[in-house]
Amino acid sequence: MLTQERTFEGAKGLRIFYRYWAPEGRPPRAIILLIHGYAEHAGRYLALAEFLTGRGYGIYAPDLRSHGRSEGEKALIDSMDYMLEDLRKLLDIAQGEHPGLKTFVIGHSMGGLLATCFAILHQERLAGVVLSGAGLMPGAGVSPLLKFVSRVLAVVAPRLPLQELDSAWLSHDPQIARDYDTDPLNYRGKVMARTAAEMLRKADWALPRVPEIRIPLLCLHGGEDKLVSPEAGRYVYEHAGSSDKTLHIFDGLYHEVFNEIGKEDIYKLVADWLDAHC
Template sequence: MSEKPGPPPNFWGDMPEEEYYASQGVKNHQERFKTPHATLFTQSWIPIEESPVKGIVCMTHGYGSDTGWLFQKIAIAYAQWGYAVFGADLLGHGRSDGIRCYMGDMEKVAGASLHFFKAMRDSETYKGLPAFLFGESMGAAATLLMYFQDPNGWDGIIFSAPLFVIPEPMKPSWWRLTAYGLLFGLADTWAVLPDNKMVKKAIKDPEKLKIIASNPRRYTGSPRVGTMRELVRVCAFFQQNFDKVTIPFLTCHGTSDEVTAPESSIQLYEKAKSEDKTLKLYDDMYHSLVQGEPDENANRVLADMREWLDARAEKLLQSRTSS
């Protein structure tokens, strides 16, 4: 009786990593990076072409995910457009340090990734180039915290289905958080809150759902008490401080997103004081706009992101070259 085949080593299959990245026109580099908080697993995707790099984009993935699986589709696309792209597995995710999917202190989670991103942004190779942040889903919440921690270091942010408002069906009940809170922090890391099957609600394309579900590093346990408590807190903080956002940004959301409310993007757009702000709502699209939608939809989202990014990077490069 033959054994059931296991998942492929990479989302693209068995092709060796170096060969795959070369076929996509990018160079990939992986390393462990020490921060004041913990050690992160980090990656970069750099265009192979000799043309000057247009800028850098520092990317943050969503809850339970990592930079090493299908999230790379976004990173590789940006690198193919001519950007140096950097990503870090969030604390408690992928191959970074920390208890799996425990984010009891989102300021610390954001600060660890920001430490790596600033090192790349301020390096001799990329210093002075247009520098952008990118955040997807819960990673967008971490990204917005990075902006509040370092508001003057970035030229723009792209948000993909950001988590700034938790949809009612996804909210942990008040009584559960209160009850566990009475245990003086002992329950903070417990994975005991109801799992609302977020992956199935996030992915429209069934074939892509199979690929995402095969990620060997994807967190499949129940949400931890401290993680949900902290996400409730930071979402309330964002809603009280959207008016302090002044950076140029693009925020994208599917109108059928049941994982992060489209109101997240709408409220940010309406309340932010940014002079340059763009809202894109995609009819009938789900949560995962690039990895989870049919190719036609995903390519439409990527085209909008590229148009927004190229226009601002080009303008910034021209102004810095002439000054």
Template sequence: MLHEPTIAASASEQRVAQERTFRTHDGTEIFYRYWPAVGRPAKGAVLLFHRGHEHGGRMAHLVDELDMPDHAFYAWDARGNGRSAGERGYAPSFAALVRDIDCFVREIGRDGFGQRDIALIAQSFGAVLAAAWVHDYAPQIRAVVLASPAFSVKLYVPFAKQGIALWQKIKGRFFVNSYVKAKFLTHDPKRIVSFEADPLITRPIASNILVELYDHAARIVADARAITVPTQLLISGSDWVVRHGPQHEFFVNLASPAKERHVLPGFFHDTLGERERRKALDLIKPFLERQFATPEKPVDLTAADRAGFTRDEADRLASPLALLSPRGLYWAMSRASIRMGAWLSSGMKTGIATGFDSGSTLDYVYENEARGHGPLGRMIDRTFLDAIGWRGIRQRKLHLEELIGSATRTLKAGRPVHIVDIAAGHGRYVLDAVAKCTEPPASVRLQDFSDLNVSLGRKLIAERHLPTSVSFHQADAFDAQMLAGLDPAPDLAIVSGLYELFADNAMIARSLGGLAKAMQPGSLLLYTNQPWHPQLEMIARSLTSHRGGQAWVMRRRTQGEMDQLAAAAGFEKLDQRIDQWGIFTVSIARRV
């Protein structure tokens, strides 16, 4: 596609794309274009992510215009767009699209490109997806360029967002058509004509994606301190489609040691397809070449428990409020309502008695069966069980079961599988996962510090009539010497829901170090993390922990911080899952 004579390469210089497909995490076939590097070997790979409604073909002009022949280029058609499969304009969730990016990066890994060989260029909706992937999965990529990220779309009808969300609750999923005319996207007459004539443009977008876009964009903007990847932000000065405010807020919040912000006066929303896009490309090319040639040293996050924004956040939550202040009164009423609810709700009663972060409470949440005194008690209990945090916990259980199953299948090819969970609670999620394995592991050793959890876990094993190879032991998950001496040595070690409860990284390093000493190279580690939570203040001000009834104040770990702690102990991250709200992650890593 040629646009500006001053920009386009001559016919002899144009690179030819190969057309490929791959199947993403749920089997959907994704179409993408691949331009091999002209030189050998390639100096790196640049991935292009198109804006909403469009497809990778409309980013193809950048391959020649950026004039980086020593780099391979890739451009996908997002699911439901262009030549990729899927219902037009639809995805199961925003998180599914983000995970598609993770699968795409794994796909190009087959061409020999690791994460440190990759940079992203993304525009509009694609830029929000890219920012979410960088935030949630903490990839070790070289750089990301975000052009006019759609953190806040201008819906010119008053209360349109709220109306879409309400109508979706009433009627279910529906589609919203984009009526934005091409003349409001770019000043380039050829881009305008090609947009209006392009049969692969997808005008509708599913309501669930539009609603979730706002939610996830707000989360990413507010929590951009978690992003340390070198980032260049391009803002179109005369954008009719998205608001500038969140873009600037995102930039201010970024923790990237190398970050740039450029406002391009007069540019419409299609920043990389504008008539004067040479101005943008002349910013992008040197930024990327600099990061490929002399990449920034990764930010060390292992001391974030002592100095960092999540430490500051936890300190604020641990600071008491004046009782007679408006907020103090509000949270006092919240605590009182929970104590009253515990008279009727079995779940709340368990939380009050054992701590809302205890193994007993989590086991109750896993069972997900509303219980209480009478219909009112069961109704209160159902509201308790449907809290977003508990929904995330149950999704975490599903991800754990999935990855435990895949890990055991991988390991069985090489040796008998011995499993250990160093803080299993009642052990329900491990036993459920093992029950689904086609071949039982050689042994399953469950451990917990709580005598109550050990007793109830042993009862659960007895109720299921499991063999003696499945056992439960009382042990301290932070006892490095005990972990290092595990016999048999674990082939699969599981740490779920534990590290999130303790702010001190030295404790986590001690625990991971003990496991690493026990595990042979090639053994696998499953670990969970909580990089974000929408109810941190409610939890800190209203709920109690298992530690003597203290307030349940959590210090979040960014995914990058948790991954660095695992890497420092000798584990290489292989894969990750995250729930649709961005709260809980489950990662799998190999002992190296």
């Protein structure tokens, strides 16, 4: 797999870091915009990228603003609309470098929320979207305080820490939690009020617009996800306007299905779906 590390100027002038992963020795058959989740960075998707580039896909994977190696106050999200503008700019770059190739979006957790919004806004430029644990509905592990008070606190105390993310809820593989907790590019503080409110605001925007999605759709969700309710994946699947849509809720799996034990089977499922839509 070939790896390039680059930056571009995002919304409001912030520098956005991204990786371009590509197959070795051949041009990509299609391109993927890969969107990571809250408090992490795109580098955590290296294993998935190696699998998908091995199947011939080129991948553009940004560190979202305020995450990883991109600029912005760590994990403080002023507006998810700025993130969506950053993603639109990266889509321009990707499609400019690969004219004529189909483009897919893969998004996990908060990245799944962004991917849902992005599909609503730009589906005429996309061949399909894959959602993993899409963050449209809070899970059982998210406190009522975070859900109901954050909107008020976002205005009066935007940096107020509300709730910590328990890394044990990510995967049944204990090494995933250890790596997550020790990765300096991850954010290990509590979710700030402004960030929580912004995610809730954008989910409220996206949910009633899901029927507007008419491109091919693959929804993946862990059946034991405590961070995002599996009903989020079910809701998108049931309400999307696409005639080509698939839902997999994996019994017993936690939030990060791409990092679960047996993840290679899920990688293959995604790659086979992409192949069928190229």
